[in-house]
Amino acid sequence: MHIPQSDSPATSETTVPGRTPPVIRLLVLATFVVILNETIMINAIPRLMEAMDITEQTAQWLSTAFMLTMAAVIPITGWFLQRFSTRAAYTTAMGLFLTGTALAGLAPSFEVLLGARIVQASGTAVMMPLLMTTLMQVVPERDRGRVMGTLSLAISVAPAMGPTVSGVILQFGSWRLLFAVVFPIAAVITWFGLKRLKNVGEAKYSTVDWLSVVTAAAGFGSLVYGLSRFEDDVVTAVAIVAAGLAAIVVFVLRQLSLQKRDVPLLDLRTLRYRTYTVALVLMSVAFMAMLGSMILLPLYLQNVRGLSALQTGLLVMPGGLAMGLLGPTIGRLFDRFGGRVLVVPGAIGIALALTGFTQITMTMPIWQLLGLHALLMVSLAATFTPVFTLGLGAVPPPLYSHASSILSTLQQVAAAIGTALVVTVMSARAAALESAGVTKVLADLDGMRLAFIIGAALSVIVVVTALLLPARADGAHESEETGEADEIDEIDEAEETRPMTPV
Known part of the structure; x- marks a missing residue:
């Protein structure tokens, strides 16, 4: 090209x-x-x-x-x-x-x-x-x-x-x-x-640092792969997840060592900023909720209600479009009023929507399903934009690239956890009911209800963490731990004196 x-x-x-x-x-x-x-x-x-x-x-x-x-x-x-x-x-x-x-x-x-x-x-x-x-x-x-x-x-x-x-x-x-x-x-x-x-x-x-590269790839890759295997082979999945967690521990220890020389592959000093860490937790759980509903709702609509793939896609489209179109408006509201007036109602909306999905039946009206999905998507929009802004704004400029990398990595891990969790819970419940003589459709429906209950329970974490976030990230570049501001200044000075090469 x-x-x-x-x-x-x-x-x-x-x-x-x-x-x-x-x-x-x-x-x-x-x-x-x-x-x-x-x-x-x-x-x-x-x-x-x-x-x-x-x-x-x-x-x-x-x-x-x-x-x-x-x-x-x-x-x-x-x-x-x-x-x-x-x-x-x-x-x-x-x-x-x-x-x-x-x-x-x-x-x-x-x-x-x-x-x-x-x-x-x-x-x-x-x-x-x-x-x-x-x-x-x-x-x-x-x-x-x-x-x-x-x-x-x-x-x-x-x-x-x-x-x-x-x-x-x-x-x-x-x-x-x-x-x-x-x-x-x-x-x-x-x-x-x-x-x-x-x-x-x-x-x-x-x-x-190639040891960091290898342990990061092996750790996070194995974690996601292991979580994706829970439906097929629980024992193997647990072993792979354990191996992935062990590699991540090695990776973290290596980064703590490299930070002393200001050369980490992924700078974990971002986690010392309370607002950023709270935002990571909230974002991860909310992303699990979104991915879990994305998996469960199409399965319900196609396997239980008999809709086609196109009909399913069209039914969930209004919620997705509303989420996208409201993004800039929510951003402007954040600039004017701060994050709490958006994140707290958004977190409550997520919890209400997932609670509503626990009541799905063979005959729940389509308009109710569409409304619950739209409520979930709009609530996620009201939550994600302020959380991303507050979280990244809570770290100093030298750590922006590392903060965004950690946030993006956790999104993928949260997606894998959310998918594995809902599929495993749904399949286990459905299998138990089928073995007891319940028809497959009704067993699947009850399994989906239980999976949505798990999602609704997790949404409580979203509400609690939303209450811990500040309205704005004002003064976020100041130290949130004793001596941290001096440490960040040292990072700035080290980068300014580091030799440059053309890219």
């Missing part, structure tokens, strides 16, 4: 008060397209099973491998985004995504298709931290809520809209059409981005 503009020296993006910087609009658009692909294969699984003569468990690997790769790669992006310029990171991310998309569309076998999804996910893993880090660098604090509301289009709406988009596309052709539609859109966005995108901030030379 011809790159219209060479990688110019790092420059500072000028911002106009009240307007979203062009660099953010470009990155939001690109991030939306790449994250959409995380869930776009869900409705294509029956087609793939028939076309490639594979089982449902094998086909599910196309989504599992995508999530696993994201969890393994994202921890490395904290270092990567500091080492390479904005344009270099964007070129790498979109180049990998386009390569994976093209390979997937032409894949002659399942193995090639799986490899292509891994390449796609590697590019996607860079885009989300790149977007959040750049936003924190170029957008003044007074406008961050509004701009972060736009960012919610990519972070929250894209995965929610994946099944809907794929359901519509699959009405017109085979599963290959999914990639045939995505590729030209992504290619145009990539070309336009390379033509207009400027570097933000300065790249800083640093070496990479």
Whole structure:
């Protein structure tokens, strides 16, 4: 691909008060397209099973491998985004995504298709931290809520809209059409981005610790993989999760050692900021709730109520659209009134929606289901934007890339935990009832109810953590622990004196 503009020296993006910087609009658009692909294969699984003569468990690997790769790669992006310029990171991310998309569309076998999804996910893993880090660098604090509301289009709406988009596309052709539609859109966005995108901030030379790379990939990758295996083999899944947790412990200890020399792969000093840590907990549990409902609701609508994939996609589309369209408005409200007036009602709305889903029956009116789903999506929108803004705003600029990488990693782990939890609870309950003589449909329905009860119970954590968040991140760059401000100043000084190399 011809790159219209060479990688110019790092420059500072000028911002106009009240307007979203062009660099953010470009990155939001690109991030939306790449994250959409995380869930776009869900409705294509029956087609793939028939076309490639594979089982449902094998086909599910196309989504599992995508999530696993994201969890393994994202921890490395904290270092990567500091080492390479904005344009270099964007070129790498979109180049990998386009390569994976093209390979997937032409894949002659399942193995090639799986490899292509891994390449796609590697590019996607860079885009989300790149977007959040750049936003924190170029957008003044007074406008961050509004701009972060736009960012919610990519972070929250894209995965929610994946099944809907794929359901519509699959009405017109085979599963290959999914990639045939995505590729030209992504290619145009990539070309336009390379033509207009400027570097933000300065790249800083640093070496990479390969032990950290290996333990991060093995730890987070094994954790996500193990969680995805709970439905098939609980004993094996527990062993893999335990091995992943052990690798993560080694990774954490290694980072604590490297922090003494200011060269960690992922700087854990971000966790010393209380507001950031509370935001991580709230975001993780809320993301589990969202992904859990995304799994359960289509299963209920198709397996219990007999709706088609397209009908299911259209039913959940209003909630996804409302979530996206409300993002900028919620961001402006955050800038004006702060986070608590949005996060607390949003958390309560999540709890109410999930409680409502525990009452699903064979004949619950469709309008009730649509209303509950819309309430859940709107409540998540009211929660995510302020939480992201408060959390990232609570750390100093030298830690932005590391903070966004930790946040993105936990999103993937939370998604895996949420999926494993609801599927395991639902399957175990349904199997127990079937063995007692209950029909499969009624057993599945009761299993889904129990899974929604678990989600509603978890939503209580969201409400409690929402009450712990401040209204604003004012003074967030000041120390929240004795001596921490001096430590961050030392990071700044170390980066200023570190030798620079052109990227």
